[in-house]
Amino acid sequence: xxxxxxxxxxxxxxxxxxxxxxxxxxxxxxxxxxxxxxxxxxxxxxxxxxxxxxxxxxxxxxxxxxxxxxxxxxxxxxxxxxxxxxxxxxxxxxxxxxxxxxxxxxxxxxxxxxxxxxxxxxxxxxxxxxxxxxxxxxxxxxxxxxxxxxxxxxxxxxxxxxxxxxxxxxxxxxxxxxxxxxxxxxxxxxxxxxxxxxxxxxxxxxxxxxxxxxxxxxxxxxx
Amino acid sequence: xxxxxxxxxxxxxxxxxxxxxxxxxxxxxxxxxxxxxxxxxxxxxxxxxxxxxxxxxxxxxxxxxxxxxxxxxxxxxxxxxxxxxxxxxxxxxxxxxxxxxxxxxxxxxxxxxxxxxxxxxxxxxxxxxxxxxxxxxxxxxxxxxxxxxxxxxxxxxxxxxxxxxxxxxxxxxxxxxxxxxxxxxxxxxxxxxxxxxxxxxxxxxxxxxxxxxxxxxx
Numbered sequence: 001x002x003x004x005x006x007x008x009x010x011x012x013x014x015x016x017x018x019x020x021x022x023x024x025x026x027x028x029x030x031x032x033x034x035x036x037x038x039x040x041x042x043x044x045x046x047x048x049x050x051x052x053x054x055x056x057x058x059x060x061x062x063x064x065x066x067x068x069x070x071x072x073x074x075x076x077x078x079x080x081x082x083x084x085x086x087x088x089x090x091x092x093x094x095x096x097x098x099x100x101x102x103x104x105x106x107x108x109x110x111x112x113x114x115x116x117x118x119x120x121x122x123x124x125x126x127x128x129x130x131x132x133x134x135x136x137x138x139x140x141x142x143x144x145x146x147x148x149x150x151x152x153x154x155x156x157x158x159x160x161x162x163x164x165x166x167x168x169x170x171x172x173x174x175x176x177x178x179x180x181x182x183x184x185x186x187x188x189x190x191x192x193x194x195x196x197x198x199x200x201x202x203x204x205x206x207x208x209x210x211x212x213x214x215x216x217x218x219x220x221x222x223x
Numbered sequence: 224x225x226x227x228x229x230x231x232x233x234x235x236x237x238x239x240x241x242x243x244x245x246x247x248x249x250x251x252x253x254x255x256x257x258x259x260x261x262x263x264x265x266x267x268x269x270x271x272x273x274x275x276x277x278x279x280x281x282x283x284x285x286x287x288x289x290x291x292x293x294x295x296x297x298x299x300x301x302x303x304x305x306x307x308x309x310x311x312x313x314x315x316x317x318x319x320x321x322x323x324x325x326x327x328x329x330x331x332x333x334x335x336x337x338x339x340x341x342x343x344x345x346x347x348x349x350x351x352x353x354x355x356x357x358x359x360x361x362x363x364x365x366x367x368x369x370x371x372x373x374x375x376x377x378x379x380x381x382x383x384x385x386x387x388x389x390x391x392x393x394x395x396x397x398x399x400x401x402x403x404x405x406x407x408x409x410x411x412x413x414x415x416x417x418x419x420x421x422x423x424x425x426x427x428x429x430x431x432x433x434x435x436x437x438x439x440x441x
Contacts, residue, residue, distance in 0.1 A: 015320050082310070088303070088304075
């Protein structure tokens with residue numbers, strides 16, 4: 001059963017490598033949005049330091065959103081999704097493999113470039129580390145939740161807008177605690193642990209609940 | 224595959240009804256499909272052939288009626304049923320950016336079939352794609368893409384094949400090859416449900432014909 005998981009993961013990664021533009025668009029979108037803010041609000045250090053965590057997180061949400069539409073749509077269009085549904089393998093497992101591939105391609109690059117972005121907001125080293133850790137815990141949750149929305153809006157006309165309306169509200173807790181962890185890390189006496197505990201809880205909850213929910217949504221969308 | 228008596232059909236359909244929107248495609252459809260039988264579903268465009276086939280493979284929930292596989296409802300069997308079925312729809316179900324070889328490898332892994340690379344290369348050669356196995360399928364013609372998808376039929380061990388218009392876009396050689404493969408599957412005790420506008424011949428086994436009349440809309 002595990003080899004089916006690896007097979008789908010490997011397939012999606014291979015496909016992304018052969019079509020790199022899709023991956024790069026997400027990353028460049030993130031970089032550009034984050035870089036626009038300092039240009040817009042000016043170079044006052046205190047202001048940027050306050051804005052930084054929120055801006056990076058909002059940009060991460062939007063960037064992750066951008067790639068979501070394609071999560072199942074490509075497979076839907078060429079009929080491979082039908083074959084996945086009929087494979088006789090647990091669909092949740094296949095969906096989880098697709099979500100993991102999606103995160104590796106769109107979430108992980110954001111975690112990696114986040115320090116560079118954070119430097120534009122003159123965040124200190126500790127805050128940058130906290131931001132990376134928070135993004136590493138939070139972006140998989142975005143992919144997991146997003147998969148449910150992507151599955152529900154599959155094949156609908158104007159599904160992209162509907163997807164944002166469905167999913168962005170669900171992203172709020174991740175945004176609040178993800179950006180919160182970074183903001184709090186600037187204050188010396190404050191503790192970031194509760195924020196990480198909550199982000200970790202979201203991740204575990206998402207890992208358990210999102211794949212079956214997305215699988216059920218896919219079955220409905222395919223009818 | 225164990226031979227089953229005709230009184231004990233592999234696939235049984237009882238009182239099936241499907242609607243698309245507010246149009247009734249068919250109602251009270253019942254038939255049994257024993258082993259070594261091919262069911263040729265016919266009907267005009269829009270008469271519900273594809274809908275019936277999608278219902279048979281469990282992609283679509285019928286509005287009424289039950290479908291049983293070896294005596295058990297397919298909704299209860301779920302994944303166990305899916306493993307016994309090979310569905311070939313209007314979409315080829317192959318990835319344009321993967322090569323023929325890689326596409327078939329993924330399909331074989333999903334079927335949990337331990338197939339060697341040599342067997343896949345051989346299947347592609349049989350279907351007339353020798354020399355094309357390492358090209359991304361987007362470089363292939365429409366008919367060649369279809370051939371890649373149909374190579375699954377050569378590798379498949381599933382007892383029930385559900386094929387929706389498998390002959391379109393194929394040249395005469397490929398059609399003949401496919402007909403031989405289908406006949407071979409039926410002769411080996413498999414069952415096939417097929418829609419096509421052309422006549423089907425079998426050397427062995429039995430052909431059932433089902434014609435869908437579009438019911439008046441209600």
